Amino acid sequence: MQIEIPKDNWQGSVNTVTLGATPEEGGTRTRTVTIGGQQTLPFLHFEQTPPNRPVIALEITAARPGDWSPVLLDAWGDAIDDPGNWAGACESAGADLIVLSLGLTEADGRSADPESAVRATKSTLGGTGLPLIVLGPGQAELDNDFVIAVADATKGERLVLGLCEDSNYRTIVAAAMANDHLVVGRTPMDVNLAKQLNILITDMGLPLDRIVMDPTTGALGYGIEYGYSVMERLRIAALQGDAMTQLPLLVNPGAEAWKTKEAKVGEGVPDSWGKWEERASNWETVTAVALIEAGADIVVLRHPDSVTRVRNALDELMAVG
Secondary structure, X not given: OOOOOOOOOOOXXXXXXXEOOOHHHOOOOOOOEEEOOOOOOOOOOOOOOOOOOOEEEEEEEOOOOOOOOHHHHHHHHHHHHOHHHHHHHHHHOOOOEEEEEOOOEOOOOOEOOHHHHHHHHHHHHHHOXXXXXXXXXXXXXXXXXXXXXXXXXXXXXXXXXXEEOOOOHHHHHHHHHHHOOEEEEEOOOOHXXXXXXXXXXXXXXXXXXXXXXXXXXXXXXXXXHHHHHHHHHHHHHHHOOOXXXXXXXXXXXXXXXXXXXXXXXXXXXXXXXXXXXXXXXHHHHHHHHHHHHHOOOEEEEOOHHHHHHHHHHHHHHHHOO
C-alpha cells in the first residue's frame, strides 16, 4: 500500500540575498554566495529542495585574539598574526565566507582606530576571494566609526556590515546604503524584537534583499533550546507570509560554543569527557548542525576541523530526498 505524505503549501518564502561582488559586478571577489529562497521548513525535501544550501563562515580577528582558547590558536598557527594570511587559511579550510571581527586594540597593544580597521579589512580582502562580513568591536560609538570607514573604503564589494542593533543601526545602515553594502541586524532571542529591528532598518530605505538577521543563540547545553525555538518561529512566520521575518538567518555557534566549560577547559575535568581538542570541536559542531536544522542560512565557526564536520553533515542533509 502506497502512503502519500501530506505536504504543506506555504504562501511565503525566505528572501534571497547575495553576498559579495565579482569584478564584473564592481567588486573584487572571486565568487559570490547566495542564501535564502526556501519555501518550506528546513530539509523537507519532499516539499521543496532548498534552492540554496546553508553556508559556513569562519571568524577571524583584526589582531591576534588574546581571549581565544589555546586549542584554536594551535589549530591556526602563525596564520592568526595577519588577517590576510588567516583569511587565506580559512578559504583553504573550506569556508564559504569570512567574518572579520574588529577589536579594540591592535597587535602592538595600541588602541584600534578607523584607519586600522580599514587596513585589516583590506588585508582580509587581499588574502581571500571569498565574500566578507565585517563586525565592529561591540561598542556602539566605535562600531559606527569603524564601520563607516570600512564601508567608504570598500564601496561596491557588497560586504555585510554589523552589528546593527537598536542603539546604533542608523549609522551603519546609512553607510551600507551609500556604498552598496548589506547589513546584519542582531537582537536578543525574541521574535518580536527581531521583527522590530527589521522594520526600523527597512524604514530607512534599505531593501530586504540586503539584510541578514542574527536572532542570537546559546550553545549546546547552554540555552540552545530557546534559540532553536526562536529561529523555528521566525521561519514559520516567514513561510506564513510575514515580510519582516523573511530574512535569511545568521548565527554564531562558534563564539557561543567556545565560551562553554566543555570547550574551554582542558584540565581538572573527568576523563570521560575525552580529549580536549576533539571535545571542543565536537561541541561547536553539534551546536552548529542543530542550528542549521533550525533554519540557519549562515553558521559562523572558529575551528577548521568543525568546518569539515559541519560540511559533512550538510552533505548528508542535502542528499536526503
